[in-house]
Amino acid sequence: MSDIDVLVIGSGIAGLSAAIAARQAGAESVIIAEAAGGIGGASRLSSGLIVGAGTAMQATAGIADSAELMFRDYMNANQWGLDGGVTRRLAAESGPTIDWLVSLGAEFHPTPVSGGYETQPRCAVAIDEGQGLIDALARAARNLDIDVALGQRVDRLLVKDGVVVGAAVGDDELSAxxxxxxxxxxxxxxxxxxxxxxxxxxxxxxxxxVGEDGSHGDAIDLGQQVGARITGHDTGCSMLAPGFTRSHETYLPGWLVIVDPDGQRFIAENAHYSALDRQAVLRGGRFFVLFDSQALDPEAAKATPFYAGGSKAYPGRTERTSPNWNPDILREMVAAGRIPFADSIAELAVAVGVPDDQLEATIAEYNEGAQAGLDRMGKYPEFLRPLEKSPFYAAEIRLSEIVITGTGLQIDPEARVLDALGCPIPGLFAAGEATGGVIWPFYPSSGSSLGHGAAFGRVAGTNAAARSIAGA
Known part of the structure; x- marks a missing residue:
């Protein structure tokens, strides 16, 4: 006889969704073990965008979408390298999960938005961002008498005859x-x-x-104890940043010109952050951004938009100033010697160690396209600001800001953790960022992480409850 029906490790959107779903599916005793001193994990720090296809919000807004379209978007974005069964289940559960969140009291702005390159706008935008979602789920969990044990970092799974039967915090064991x-x-x-x-x-x-200080990868450690398959190596969501501040900035200003260490452009600088991330990984992760004196002039800087859609603000978000690329910060970094400058592109190339002939050719071609309003890399015309007013500047950027990690436990469409042979480990389920390979290597859209966390949290909770009721 187990002490409880279902034990959930973690209290982010995946853990809370799992616990609530388990109670709703008939589990009588559900406990959440949370390592930190408060609930919410990295989810509470998020922007609160969550992806779902075929939601009531979409229908009200006149947006025709479906799980099949979302499935194709995710698979196409990743060149059909994802686990098709898991992706199809995610797509099927995504819309009903957002509607379920609404039924639990989560509040969203009425009109879904596009979060990337999906075929239909399917990002629901939470009021009060990630904290708003966590607050709603926490209230629902309290109403269902779900206990949350804070400051309890699970360090061991209990196993009997190949079946996971509970977990432990130090010498304290709890069977489930x-x-x-x-x-x-x-x-x-x-x-x-x-x-x-x-x-x-x-x-x-x-x-x-940018996430929770307690994100130490406990899921991998626990999974390895029981022979779980770890998947999604070297994937995640990261941002290119100059290292000036430790302030999260999802998008680079579109008017920057990015070159690799050989002095060549490789992407339209206004591309979605997931595209920048993926291409930067493939090219080594270290680059330079070029701009001219206009960027340091407060009046001239206003002439060109920073982000697609103006401020790149979603409903309920206020207009924001770039924390890294505003004139005040740039002048400060120049004065501190963090940003090299020169009177010519050739001299600037020498200063940063880039081939001068290639950089001159690159900028000449860029300027020609900017003047014509047609960029070779496909940058939107509104961001095409020629580099023509000396001095010229070059700031190093690196893939250096981690937003989401993509390596974790491999699951099947029922959220069961798989062993090294691809077989389910009895009694063990997983959801959210603890899992690997669900939405990688190309992050399909803003809101995908919360979306798969909540959706597979529900799947895991429902199936865990069924296991408990069956007396397994």
């Missing part, structure tokens, strides 16, 4: 009919970043994580 791992990623663990996200480890002391 099913265990759900929803403990998040490993963005604050340098050792795990070096092992599982080496593309970001290259950033060295520039590296930082």
């Amino acid at each position: 009919s099913a265990v759900i791992i929803a403990s998040g990623g490993f963005g604050s663990n340098p050792e795990k970043i070096a092992e599982f996200y080496p593309s970001l480890a290259k950033a060295g002391d520039w590296l930082w994580y």
